[in-house]
Amino acid sequence: MIDGNRNPTSLVLRRIAVSVLTVLLVGLVFLTGYVTGAGIPPQALINPYAPVGAAPVSSTDEGVSEDDFEIFWEVWNTVESRYYYDLPSSRERVYGAINGLMESLGDEHSGFIDPAGADFMRERMSGSFEGIGAVVETAPDGGVYIIRVFSDSPAETAGVRAGDVVIAVDGTDVTGKTLDEGVQLIRGQAGTSVELTIFREGTPDLLLITVTRARIEFPTVEYRMLEGDVGYIALYDFYSLATLRTREALQDLKDQGARAIIFDLRDNGGGYLNQAVDVADLFLDQGLILIQRDVDGNERDYRSNNGDVGEELPLVVLINKNSASASEIVAGAIKDRDRGTLIGVTSFGKGSVQTLYDLSDGSVLRLTTANWFTPDDVSISENGIDPDIEVEQPLPEDGQQPHRTLEDAQLDAALRYLLNELGN
Secondary structure (H helix, E strand, O other), rough: OOOOOOHHHHHHHHHHHHHHHHHHOOOOOOEOOOOOOOOOOOOOOOOOOOOOOOOOOOOOOOOOOHHHHHHHHHHHHHHHHOOOOOOOOOHHHHHHHHHHHHHOOOOOOOOEEEEHHHHHHHHHHEEEEEEOOOEEOOOOOOOOEEEEEEOOOOHHHHHOOOOOOOEEEOOEOOOOOOOHHHHHOOOOOOOOOOEEEEOOOOOOOOOEEEEEEEEEOOOOOOEEEEHHHHEEEOOOOOOHHHHHHHHHHHHHHOOOOOOOEEEEOOOOEEOOOOHHHHHHHHOOOOOOOEEEOOOOOOOOEEEEOOOOOOOOOOOOEEEEOOOOOHHHHHHHHHOOOOOOOOEOOOOOOOOOEEEEOOOOOOEEEEEEEEEOOOOOOOHHHHHHOOOOOOOOOOOOOOOOOOOOOOOHHHHHHHHHHHHHHHOO
């Protein structure tokens, strides 16, 4: 039985929590047009073609009754009345319960994003954000590992380098925090400063670097002409401008006389599904791009059409262990369709679809709802995408970016390959 002596405030909170938990259990949520990630690592996609206001999904259990929550309320009430130390707020405890529910799924790509994290996610997806200007991932031993520093960013100006590990932010240890928690401490309002405690390989002492935050415009595409009239395009994400910027880069390189293209998808963790399909279409003639199978048993084929700007040029695609989701859709289609040659190492293996559902308090539920398969019906999640030519990337020397330079072993292999194909 639920304790009938609880105070009115507790009863209201209980009803709110029951509503929240029931919503999560039976799927009474609504689709939004957002995609997860903040570049750290941005490894999730949604299906933007799905209808807004999706119908409720039936529970796989026989049903959810009040008795199912009895043990939950036994714990809640006991903690509330008997816990010795200061209690977190009721909202924090409800969020903790939701996170526990999501963890019970055993799916690293599904999760609950609180309102602050959801705001950051939406800001990141808009193409700009306020912060220091770096792409990061979780460091192996904890902390925030700097994958890449944007050119002319506050991070670069202050001396932050690729390969650095942030272990504290304004004196707060982040080695035991999640990546999102660490990033939210690093980011902040433009014009404010943040002090980063950094471990740098080969440096005996920890470094203290103060960075003045700014509004960062995320560089979707960088491109240039290499020797032998080989064009190089690096695509950093698959958000709303990906197809436009890639098409512009392709056209400009062709106008400059490019005879072949290196398309760099390393460390590109994904974005929108429609952008993945459209970017792949730039290089592919008519045919299959991917197969999607969803939670309702539906199967959908996504296809390319003839007549795009990159269809005729010899092509190499660069991938690495951080090429995920949308990157794997594009790389898998190009490989299975024999359109180009993949060089690098096996990709991340992220072929599941995460649909985002806006919740009433501004938080977001990220839930796996489908899986992707390459044109040859190979599961991206189970296998990743293997390169045609495997080339390991040496660790960067102190202060160097891990790739995007002519000294890059994988890029160099791609260039040599294409020059040989072109007869140079």
